[in-house]
Amino acid sequence: MRSGVDSSHIVVLNGADEGVARDAAAEGLLAGRGPLPSQPHRLPWRTLVVVPTYNEKENLAALVRAIHAYLECDVLIVDDGSPDGTGEIADRLAANDPRVHVLHRQGKQGLGTAYIAGFRFAMERGYERVCEMDADFSHAPWDLPRLVAASADAELVIGSRYVKGGCTVGWDFKRRLLSRGANLYARFWLRTAVRDNTAGYRCFWVDALRRLDLAAVAAHGYAFQIEMAFRIKRAGLRVREIPIHFIDRQVGKSKMDGKVAREALLLVPRLRGRVRRNTGA
Numbered sequence: 001m002r003s004g005v006d007s008s009h010i011v012v013l014n015g016a017d018e019g020v021a022r023d024a025a026a027e028g029l030l031a032g033r034g035p036l037p038s039q040p041h042r043l044p045w046r047t048l049v050v051v052p053t054y055n056e057k058e059n060l061a062a063l064v065r066a067i068h069a070y071l072e073c074d075v076l077i078v079d080d081g082s083p084d085g086t087g088e089i090a091d092r093l094a095a096n097d098p099r100v101h102v103l104h105r106q107g108k109q110g111l112g113t114a115y116i117a118g119f120r121f122a123m124e125r126g127y128e129r130v131c132e133m134d135a136d137f138s139h140a141p142w143d144l145p146r147l148v149a150a151s152a153d154a155e156l157v158i159g160s161r162y163v164k165g166g167c168t169v170g171w172d173f174k175r176r177l178l179s180r181g182a183n184l185y186a187r188f189w190l191r192t193a194v195r196d197n198t199a200g201y202r203c204f205w206v207d208a209l210r211r212l213d214l215a216a217v218a219a220h221g222y223a224f225q226i227e228m229a230f231r232i233k234r235a236g237l238r239v240r241e242i243p244i245h246f247i248d249r250q251v252g253k254s255k256m257d258g259k260v261a262r263e264a265l266l267l268v269p270r271l272r273g274r275v276r277r278n279t280g281a
């Protein structure tokens with residue numbers, strides 16, 4: 001690890017006996033599943049973790065299992081008609097576990113609209129926290145309890161690669177440059193103190209989302225993350241960044257493309273004019 005502590009070596013006790021917790025963690029690490037807690041963490045809020053998927057058949061079942069090993073929560077899979085059959089895997093998971101839900105959408109409609117659909121699901125069903133998480137294990141499941149716990153005093157928590165202790169693992173120079181460049185660009189245009197504006201590992205208060213005008217959110221691709229952080233800030237709400245180690249995907253294909261980058265380039269300079277102060281709408 002290039003900087004800071006590797007979160008896969010943090011054992012959260014959460015009321016558990018230290019010896020038991022350490023043994024469970026060591027067993028999980030040995031099995032390549034991170035430091036498993038002896039039991040999933042239970043936090044005071046009803047939490048929904050939204051996982052958008054497009055062709056993630058190798059990752060999805062293992063990811064949902066890992067999420068539930070670390071945190072007591074519900075999971076919503078938003079699948080855009082993946083040609084590889086991810087949607088059927090999602091249905092099978094939901095049929096076997098009442099904590100798993102699935103939304104099927106027709107064709108690839110972008111990450112932004114998938115998350116908005118997830119947010120609406122959370123609002124309608126009385127969840128108090130809603131998380132965003134990639135399906136490809138780039139976002140370590142063992143960071144999830146830390147992410148949600150940090151939301152005690154911030155309406156938006158971002159798992160950040162660009163605060164002290166955070167980093168990316170396994171990205172080539174080009175990908176690192178693109179991500180850093182996008183963040184510099186966003187910080188320049190939006191004058192924001194948020195260091196990782198494009199990060200997709202997040203926890204929102206559902207009540208904070210209710211205060212925003214979600215129908216006005218313009219971005220579909222990665223600019224969605226920049227826009228949401230900006231809208232939360234503009235609404236006068238608190239954003240907190242906690243360090244994470246972002247791990248490059250091990251299996252499956254990237255969906256990053258030029259269209260997504262172009263959208264961010266064009267949209268970000270216009271955001272300050274579009275989003276009203278104090279309301280975020």
Ligand SMILES: Nc1nc2c(ncn2[C@@H]2O[C@H](COP(=O)(O)OP(=O)(O)OP(=O)(O)O)[C@@H](O)[C@H]2O)c(=O)[nH]1
Pocket residue numbers: 051052053054055056078079080108109110111114133134135136138248249253254255256
């Ligand atoms: N529902 C839905 N999910 C999507 C869409 N595009 C990407 N995803 C999912 O969003 C998450 C992030 O996409 P990734 O392809 O991992 O994007 P990335 O992390 O920038 O790129 P790599 O990690 O390099 O693959 C993954 O879980 C994808 O399956 C989409 O249009 N619809």
Ligand SMILES: [Mg+2]
Pocket residue numbers: 134136138249
């Ligand atoms: Mg990814």
